[in-house]
Structures are given as structure tokens and as C-alpha cells.
Amino acid sequence: MHAPGPGFSDLVPALSAALPELRGRLVANAPLAPLTWFRVGGPAQVLFEPADEADLAYALTHLPADLAVTVIGLGSNLIVRDGGLPGLVVRLGKGFGTITVEGLDVQAGAGAADVKVARAAAEAGIGGLAFLRGIPGAIGGALRMNGGAYGGEVKDVLVSCRAVTRNGSVRVLSAAEMGFTYRHCAAPDDLIFTAARFRGAPGVPAEIAAEMARITASREATQPVKSRTGGSTFKNPEGGKAWQLVDAAGCRGLTLGRAQVSDLHTNFLINLGGATAAEIEALGEEVRRRVRETSGIALEWEIKRIGIPAG
Known part of the structure; x- marks a missing residue:
């Protein structure tokens, strides 16, 4: 257990008592700077890494209604301000990183890195998802902002996604229900995305790999990656x-x-x-x-x- 920092009171004892069946980790005053690509920012009052979707839903069902909840992914598209984040900060870790392939569909947890989803699709000969190689971060963030790069966007390939609401219920949303526009989705802000199903098109693994290699080379030549x-x-x-x-x-x-x-x-x-x-x-x-x-x-x-x- 981390000792409370000067900015935030330690909520972990009270939360642990209220959530006796929790399987994930609660850490008081957890530094967030190491979790962001900028490497800046203050601590989370409480950092929560749920074990899986059911664990997340359990926590949200039993949390105090007035406790602020914020979600972070891989921290690529994020500035955490220096005073930190009050309330509960949810970080989707290993329990949300699975990737499976069924036919032309790729099912990915919201914590899976975009590049890993692109690679899995390429290895399976599924075209249309190579653009994910050009998006830093994880699937959850790509869903929230209709991530796109190199001619592709999430809205082009999403079939459906799963999310947990602030009251702990699980929802399945179709691509149409996401209300995608440029770098934005219209889904309620309090939804925490947990998984997504993407559908590509038949492709040749070697050709898709070559496309991803071109994206990688372009990024390294033109961006301070x-x-x-x-x-x-x-x-x-x-x-x-x-x-x-x-x-x-x-x-x-x-x-x-x-x-x-x-x-x-x-x-x-x-x-x-x-x-x-x-x-x-x-x-x-x-x-x-x-x-x-x-x-x-x-x-x-x-x-x-x-x-x-x-x-």
C-alpha cells in the first residue's frame, strides 16, 4: 500500500470495506506520470486495476455514487495535470488485453494495444485493420475518439463493442450506436469500454505486413515517436x-x-x-x-x- 500523498486523503480502507469481493488492485495516491507517454502529472487518489469486466462491473455497482471515476488506457493521448486526479482512476490492464480471431472478425479487449490488434489481423490474413499500426495507445481510447490514421478509422471496421456503465450494468453497442464523427464518438462519457469486435476483409498476410511496415517507416520518418x-x-x-x-x-x-x-x-x-x-x-x-x-x-x-x- 502506498502512503497517502499530501494532496489526497486515503480512500482505500473505506473502498476495500465496501468492496469485499473485489479481485483487482486498489492503490492510494498512485503516481500517474509513469503511466503516461508524456511522463508528467500528479497522482491518482485511488488507482484501480480491475481483474476483468465482471470485476469492473462489481466495483462500479458498489462505489459511492458521488465518487468521481476516470478511465485511462496506455496514456498516449493524455495530459494528467500536476495536481493529479481526485476520485477513482480505472486502468485497464492484462485482464483486458486479449485478442482473438474468428473468420474475418478480430475481438480485442479495450486494454489491448492498437498495434497488437493490427498484427493479429495481419497474421490471420485480415485486411483493413493495418491503419491501427499508426495509432498509439489502446483499443479503449481508439473507440472513445474514433481513432484513425493512414486512411482508416475505427468507424470503418467496428462491428460492436462492450461497455460498463457507471451503475455497473454491461451494454453492447453497435457501430451505429457509437455516433462516430471525426475524432469523436457520441457514446455517453460515463461508459467504460471493455472490448470491441472489428471486421476486416480477406487479405494476404505478406501484403498486409508490408503495408504495416510502410506505416511504421512513415511514422518514424515524420513523427517524434x-x-x-x-x-x-x-x-x-x-x-x-x-x-x-x-x-x-x-x-x-x-x-x-x-x-x-x-x-x-x-x-x-x-x-x-x-x-x-x-x-x-x-x-x-x-x-x-x-x-x-x-x-x-x-x-x-x-x-x-x-x-x-x-x-
Whole structure:
């Protein structure tokens, strides 16, 4: 058990008493920075790693109704603010990482890495899912934001998905019920996705593998994939490219503290080492201000920013 940090009271004893049949782990004041690609941010008041979907549903059924619940995946598209996250932070781990293939369908847990789903499809000769190789993170995040890259989007291949509601009931949603639009789904915010079924098309494993290799090479040549980054920072405005607007506003290489706009791809922010979440977010806001001044366009954040500022 971690000792409580200065910011949050320890809720674990009370939660453990209220959830006697829980099989997953509860950790008080758990550091979240190591769980995010930016490597910044404060702790979770309570970090919960459920054993499986039934364990998650049990917990949500018996939690106090006023306890805030936040879900994080692999932390790729995320800034956790320096004050951390009050309430319960759910992280879907190994119990949500399974991938199975049935015919042209790929069933994947919400904690499965997008790249692993792409590989499983390729090995099975299922085409149409190679684009997942270009999306950092896990399936749960890809569902929540209709993740897409290199000409494909989740909405193109999703058949259905499973989710647990805040009151602990399990729902199955069809692709149509997800209400997908560009980098967005209309499913209620309190749904925690647990699994998804994708359907591809017949393909040749060697050709799909070659397509994935091209995606990998393109990413490494054009994106700072080996830096502490969070993926694409801003959504592309209709009819335009966010990186071009950022570049035209003179923001390539712009720094604030230890945060920097990537020289390689201007729609990526980087932690140069020792940056705070506040610096990264403030740099993003400065980029938005400069783009608005030079183009009149208000860029929208694609990266999710959660938690409270440092006190």
C-alpha cells in the first residue's frame, strides 16, 4: 500500500470495506506520470486495476455514487495535470488485453494495444485493420475518439463493442450506436469500454505486413515517436491540416520551460525532460493563440487533458 500523498486523503480502507469481493488492485495516491507517454502529472487518489469486466462491473455497482471515476488506457493521448486526479482512476490492464480471431472478425479487449490488434489481423490474413499500426495507445481510447490514421478509422471496421456503465450494468453497442464523427464518438462519457469486435476483409498476410511496415517507416520518418510525446496535439480543422497552421504561425521548435513543439512534426508537443504538465498545456495554449492570430482558426485539442492543477 502506498502512503497517502499530501494532496489526497486515503480512500482505500473505506473502498476495500465496501468492496469485499473485489479481485483487482486498489492503490492510494498512485503516481500517474509513469503511466503516461508524456511522463508528467500528479497522482491518482485511488488507482484501480480491475481483474476483468465482471470485476469492473462489481466495483462500479458498489462505489459511492458521488465518487468521481476516470478511465485511462496506455496514456498516449493524455495530459494528467500536476495536481493529479481526485476520485477513482480505472486502468485497464492484462485482464483486458486479449485478442482473438474468428473468420474475418478480430475481438480485442479495450486494454489491448492498437498495434497488437493490427498484427493479429495481419497474421490471420485480415485486411483493413493495418491503419491501427499508426495509432498509439489502446483499443479503449481508439473507440472513445474514433481513432484513425493512414486512411482508416475505427468507424470503418467496428462491428460492436462492450461497455460498463457507471451503475455497473454491461451494454453492447453497435457501430451505429457509437455516433462516430471525426475524432469523436457520441457514446455517453460515463461508459467504460471493455472490448470491441472489428471486421476486416480477406487479405494476404505478406501484403498486409508490408503495408504495416510502410506505416511504421512513415511514422518514424515524420513523427517524434521516440520522444516523450502524446501523439497529435490538435484536431485537423475542416479542410486543413493542424501542423501546417502551427508551422505558418512560427511555432516549429517553440519552447516553454522544458516543453517544446516538435521540430520534426509541428502537431506534436514534446517533454524535453523535466517538463511539468502545466508547461506542456500552456505551450499548447500558446500555439493555439498564435494560430488564431495568424489564421483566424481556433484549433481544438485532440489530446485529452484531465485532473487538477498543482495546488
